[in-house]
Amino acid sequence: MKEGFTVSRMTESDAAEAAAIDAGVYTTPWSEHSFMEALKKDCYLFLTVRGEGREILGYCGLVQSFDEADITNVTVRSEARGQGIAFLMLNELMREGRERGICRFSLEVRASNVPAISLYRKLGFHQEGRRKNFYSMPEEDALILWKDESTASDPAE
Numbered sequence: 001m002k003e004g005f006t007v008s009r010m011t012e013s014d015a016a017e018a019a020a021i022d023a024g025v026y027t028t029p030w031s032e033h034s035f036m037e038a039l040k041k042d043c044y045l046f047l048t049v050r051g052e053g054r055e056i057l058g059y060c061g062l063v064q065s066f067d068e069a070d071i072t073n074v075t076v077r078s079e080a081r082g083q084g085i086a087f088l089m090l091n092e093l094m095r096e097g098r099e100r101g102i103c104r105f106s107l108e109v110r111a112s113n114v115p116a117i118s119l120y121r122k123l124g125f126h127q128e129g130r131r132k133n134f135y136s137m138p139e140e141d142a143l144i145l146w147k148d149e150s151t152a153s154d155p156a157e
Helices: 012-025 032-039 085-099 114-122
Strands: 006-009 044-050 056-065 068-076 104-110 126-135 140-148
Touching: 006 085, 012 032, 012 044, 012 056, 012 068, 032 044, 044 068, 044 085, 056 085, 068 085, 085 114, 104 114, 104 126, 114 140
Parallel strands: 068 104
Antiparallel strands: 006 044, 044 056, 056 068, 104 140, 126 140
């Protein structure tokens, strides 16, 4: 575990803070209600990363369907970026996913989000497709990335 950061499961008491982070980063953020509803369902898994100040610095989540999962959120506060938080929490999310029987992970990312695409490639994801005009405000294509855990090695090793 990276020094000074703590990764843990998101709880309902974290929903308001996660929604506030989302609102500060995205044009179509998740609401507190959306997080609360997702946390009630067994198919969702959300993690948070806290710093020494105990505020949430980032969070990520997935929704599971059988042995596959869609990574729905990967968000780090703007002022906390560049510290390896996304890498740390995604490694933990996929580790916990593997424990739940997940062997294939997918996600969408804005085609222009070079830092995120670089991170996902470092984690072993590769592009499988493109969704035209998937994002709005601004309108942009999404790259569809997949990672197959049954054939991949763990980048944390």
